[in-house]
Amino acid sequence: MNSFNFKTYLTSNIALDNDSIDDLMLHCKQQQIYKGDFLLRQGEKCKHSFFVESGLLKQYTIDEKGKEHIIQFAPEKWFISDRESVYFDNPSNYFIQAIEDTKVFVLDELFFQELSLSHPNFLDYNNRLLHNHIRHLQKRITQLLSATAEQRYLDFIQVYPDISLRVPQTMIASYLGITPESLSRVRKELAQQFQK
């Protein structure tokens, strides 16, 4: 399984000196959780962002009929959080749960804000994270409105290259907003195309 050291990730992604990175590390804590464990439950206020060092998380909501809808997967090197709940201090609509045993870095939101004020480089980085998140959400809306099941699946395997091997097909169908039967049909059709 891949594993990414958060400090290495920060060093290569933010133009901060070593002292600042060390300062930053003091305000984060590493946490080991196990398959099935929750980092957030619907109705709770989300207080943190999580960076996945190893393992796999899912963020999902449950509708009135008890059906699960997956909003996001977070494999290695991904951040996951309910930024709305953190920022507006609202109860979250989402669960964040481990699909595999997972090692995360837990980041305090207050620290994000303080570091943004003291380090313009970090401000840029945080700004980039927010815009990247907006890009991702915007693309997902466009897809849910306009893309065929095949287009959605092709995009999915581009965004998450190895996840289709790590989770049950029902979870992928839930993420794509299609039935497991449609997903199965799409996969069969694509396999036939690649064989030609």
Added chain:
Amino acid sequence: MNSFNFKTYLTSNIALDNDSIDDLMLHCKQQQIYKGDFLLRQGEKCKHSFFVESGLLKQYTIDEKGKEHIIQFAPEKWFISDRESVYFDNPSNYFIQAIEDTKVFVLDELFFQELSLSHPNFLDYNNRLLHNHIRHLQKRITQLLSATAEQRYLDFIQVYPDISLRVPQTMIASYLGITPESLSRVRKELAQQFQK
């Protein structure tokens, strides 16, 4: 028709002194566009954010089959932009077009950034705008994945109280990701419920 003065809006929403507001106004320009005019076309790079003083805009994408999918409406007091395109300097996937004659304030993104650095109050405000945008997008994804046509419509009239009187039903159906027939059925059912 309602109309909102941008300066009044800023004064009541950002804790900035009058001089700073006047500085800000120097970097914006007002623009009058007419029904059917475009502020952005698919493939162009989006360079601005727009604040609607009066009128109504829609942001939409067109799929492979030529079908229009509305991502957002922007009536009075709303901001609209393709933040992804502005920030990452990517060609946009969206059109922004006037549904009614519209008066907008055109805001330069560079100015947003510079003002964020010089005025912490504005930084907070911009940060709030970004998080509000994320909240809105996140809610929309959850709805597209999990809400019934009726729930989507009820939420729509809460977010956009007067738009259902200002646009054709086909546009609302496009925004909700349902067929015009489903929308018509939902409206009929709701009307019957309210009559009881």
